[in-house]
Amino acid sequence: MVPVTSRTAGTVDGLVVRQATRTPDAVAVTHVGQELTYAELVSRAGELAHRLTAREVRPGDVVALLMDRSVSFVVSALAVLMAGGAYLPLDRRHPQDRLRWMVEDAGAVLLLTDGPAAVIDWAGETPVEELGPTSGPVPAPRRLPDPPAHPEHLAYVMYTSGSTGTPKGVANTHRNIVDFVTDPCWDPERQARVLAYSPLGFDSSTYELWVPLVQGGRAVVWSPEHFDVAELKHVIARNGVTAAYFTTALFDTIAHEDPTALAPLRDVTTGGDVLSVSALRRVREHCPRTTVVHAYGPTETTVFCSLQPFAPDFRGALRLHLGTPMRHTGLYVLDDTLRPVPPGGTGELYVSGSHLARGYVGRPGLTAQRFLPDPQGAPGSRMYRTGDLARRESDGTLTFAGRVDRQVKLRGFRIEPAEIEAALVALPEVARAAVALREDLPGGRGLAAYLVPRDQTRQAVDVDEVRRHLSRLLPPYMVPSAFTVLRELPLTVHGKVDHPALPRPAAPAEQGPAPRTPLEEKLCGLFAEILQCPPVGVDDNFFQLGGQSLLAIRLGARIRETTDHAVTIRDLFRYPTVARLAAHLTSDTAANRET
Incomplete structure (x- = not known):
C-alpha cells in the first residue's frame, strides 16, 4: 500500500508517488542484493520525511546528504523532497573544509548521514543526524507531510568550480527536473533499468535516479570503490541494465579497453567534454544493437539540454555536433550585441527554456550576469550564457568551438x-x-x-x-x-x-632505484608506456607521476594482457609503486600456489 498523499505530478516526489500507486510491487531500486519496491521506497521515504518535518525541515530548506551510493541515498533524497526541502549531495572524497563551506553557503538546516554522526566534527552549527538502516520491516503507510512542494520550489543544490576562488551552488527546481525527466527522448522500455553510479554531487545522478523512477523503471545502484571495466561488464550483465551515462573520458576508456561491456545496453549517453569519433566508431562496431547518444548541457541547464543520437540503423558519417534541443529548450548562437550569428559564423552559445536553473545560491550578482532576459522569448523568460563558443554550420547544426573564458573540462568535471x-x-x-x-x-x-x-x-x-x-x-x-x-x-x-x-612541465629529473626482478622490469616499462614518460624507478608513485583513475584502468588491462597476474584497479591504488605492486603480485601468486 502507498501512503495517502495529495502530491502533484508537477514535482519529482509527486511523480514517484504516482508511479508507486500504479506499480506498487515493481522493483524500484537495487543495490548489492537489496531491493525496494515502489511501495516500499515511498513508505520508507515517507517515514523519513515525517522525521525531517519533526526536525523542523520546511519547504525551501536545504538538507545536506553525506552518503555513499546506496539505497539509503535514494530513500533520503526522496524523503527530503517529500518534506518540501531540497537536497545537497556531498562527496566524502572532498576535503572537510570544502564540505563545511558548501553546507554553510547553501544554508543547510540539517546534515543527514548514513555513517556515525559523532565523527562529523566539521559541520559547525549545522545539526547532524544518522539515517539508520533502510532494511528491516517496512513502516506502515501514512499520509505524507503537508504542505507538499510546489513545482517552483528548490529541489537540489549542486556545486561547481567557481572563477572567484570558491565553488558556486547551482539551484535547480522541481520544474527543471520534471521537464528533463519527462522529455519524450527517454523511452520507458529503453530506460527500464538505468545504472546509477555517478558521484552524488555530479548532475548526471539526476538522470540516473529520477528518469527510471518517474516512469516505472529501476535504478540499479553500483558503488565501486574504483571504476573497473571488467566489473562494469559484470554488473550490466547480472542486473540486466538497459541504459547508462558515461563521461566522454570514461566512454573513451571503455571503448579502448572492452567496448563489448556496453553491448547489452539499449542506450548509452555520453557527454561532458569533446567526444572521440574513433571511440564512438569502436563502440558502434562492437555494440550493433545499442544507440549511442552524444549529449550537451551545463549543470545550470539541468544535466542535458541537447542530444545527438546515433541509432543502430544510422548510416551517415559520424560527425559530432551539439545535437537537437530537448523539449521546451532552445539554443542560440549570438554575437557580442546578442544578435544571431549568420551561417558559418561563430558566437557564444546561450540556452533558453524550462531547463534553466533558478540561479546561484546567495549570488544574485553572478546570477544576473549569467541568466539574462531572453530577447527571443516571452516576457520574463531567460537564457543562460554558457561561456561556450559554437559555430553555426551552413546546414543549421551547431558545433563546439571552444570557450570565451578559461574554464576547462577534465574527465567530465568543470574546472x-x-x-x-x-x-x-x-x-x-x-x-x-x-x-x-x-x-x-x-x-x-x-x-x-x-x-x-x-x-x-x-x-x-x-x-x-x-x-x-x-x-x-x-x-x-x-x-x-x-x-x-x-x-x-x-x-x-x-x-x-x-x-x-607557459613551458611544458619537465619530467621528473630523478629516477628511483632500477628494477631488480623480471616482474619489476616489466612493470616499470608498463608504467612508462601508460604515462608516456621516461623510464621510471621501482619507488616512483604512479599517481604522483601524473596517473589517475582512467589511466589506472588502462595500466591494469596492460598488466593482465602481458603477464600472468590478474591485477585489479584496487591493487593499483593500494600499491602505486612498482616495488609495492610487484611484491603484492608475487606474494599473491605464491599464496595461490600453496592453496
Missing part, C-alpha cells in the same frame, strides 16, 4: 583554474601562480600548475607540501598533476598571463 590559483597564492611561499590544462603531460591531458616563489633568492617551493595543501582544500580532480617553479610568469603586452607561453 575554473582561477579557483586553484587562489588556493595556491594563499600559501605564504607562493607569490604568483597560474594553472593550465595541457595535453603534453605524462599520461596525457591534465592540469599543470606554475609557481613563482615569494623568496626570489632561493627560487624554491616545496612541491610536496603544495600538493598536500591543495588536497586539503580541493577535490582530487582539481589537484594539478604537474608543478613547475618559474622565476616569473610570462606576460602579454597587456600585463596578463600569457598561457600559450
Whole structure:
C-alpha cells in the first residue's frame, strides 16, 4: 500500500508517488542484493520525511546528504523532497573544509548521514543526524507531510568550480527536473533499468535516479570503490541494465579497453567534454544493437539540454555536433550585441527554456550576469550564457568551438583554474601562480600548475607540501598533476598571463632505484608506456607521476594482457609503486600456489 498523499505530478516526489500507486510491487531500486519496491521506497521515504518535518525541515530548506551510493541515498533524497526541502549531495572524497563551506553557503538546516554522526566534527552549527538502516520491516503507510512542494520550489543544490576562488551552488527546481525527466527522448522500455553510479554531487545522478523512477523503471545502484571495466561488464550483465551515462573520458576508456561491456545496453549517453569519433566508431562496431547518444548541457541547464543520437540503423558519417534541443529548450548562437550569428559564423552559445536553473545560491550578482532576459522569448523568460563558443554550420547544426573564458573540462568535471590559483597564492611561499590544462603531460591531458616563489633568492617551493595543501582544500580532480617553479610568469603586452607561453612541465629529473626482478622490469616499462614518460624507478608513485583513475584502468588491462597476474584497479591504488605492486603480485601468486 502507498501512503495517502495529495502530491502533484508537477514535482519529482509527486511523480514517484504516482508511479508507486500504479506499480506498487515493481522493483524500484537495487543495490548489492537489496531491493525496494515502489511501495516500499515511498513508505520508507515517507517515514523519513515525517522525521525531517519533526526536525523542523520546511519547504525551501536545504538538507545536506553525506552518503555513499546506496539505497539509503535514494530513500533520503526522496524523503527530503517529500518534506518540501531540497537536497545537497556531498562527496566524502572532498576535503572537510570544502564540505563545511558548501553546507554553510547553501544554508543547510540539517546534515543527514548514513555513517556515525559523532565523527562529523566539521559541520559547525549545522545539526547532524544518522539515517539508520533502510532494511528491516517496512513502516506502515501514512499520509505524507503537508504542505507538499510546489513545482517552483528548490529541489537540489549542486556545486561547481567557481572563477572567484570558491565553488558556486547551482539551484535547480522541481520544474527543471520534471521537464528533463519527462522529455519524450527517454523511452520507458529503453530506460527500464538505468545504472546509477555517478558521484552524488555530479548532475548526471539526476538522470540516473529520477528518469527510471518517474516512469516505472529501476535504478540499479553500483558503488565501486574504483571504476573497473571488467566489473562494469559484470554488473550490466547480472542486473540486466538497459541504459547508462558515461563521461566522454570514461566512454573513451571503455571503448579502448572492452567496448563489448556496453553491448547489452539499449542506450548509452555520453557527454561532458569533446567526444572521440574513433571511440564512438569502436563502440558502434562492437555494440550493433545499442544507440549511442552524444549529449550537451551545463549543470545550470539541468544535466542535458541537447542530444545527438546515433541509432543502430544510422548510416551517415559520424560527425559530432551539439545535437537537437530537448523539449521546451532552445539554443542560440549570438554575437557580442546578442544578435544571431549568420551561417558559418561563430558566437557564444546561450540556452533558453524550462531547463534553466533558478540561479546561484546567495549570488544574485553572478546570477544576473549569467541568466539574462531572453530577447527571443516571452516576457520574463531567460537564457543562460554558457561561456561556450559554437559555430553555426551552413546546414543549421551547431558545433563546439571552444570557450570565451578559461574554464576547462577534465574527465567530465568543470574546472575554473582561477579557483586553484587562489588556493595556491594563499600559501605564504607562493607569490604568483597560474594553472593550465595541457595535453603534453605524462599520461596525457591534465592540469599543470606554475609557481613563482615569494623568496626570489632561493627560487624554491616545496612541491610536496603544495600538493598536500591543495588536497586539503580541493577535490582530487582539481589537484594539478604537474608543478613547475618559474622565476616569473610570462606576460602579454597587456600585463596578463600569457598561457600559450607557459613551458611544458619537465619530467621528473630523478629516477628511483632500477628494477631488480623480471616482474619489476616489466612493470616499470608498463608504467612508462601508460604515462608516456621516461623510464621510471621501482619507488616512483604512479599517481604522483601524473596517473589517475582512467589511466589506472588502462595500466591494469596492460598488466593482465602481458603477464600472468590478474591485477585489479584496487591493487593499483593500494600499491602505486612498482616495488609495492610487484611484491603484492608475487606474494599473491605464491599464496595461490600453496592453496
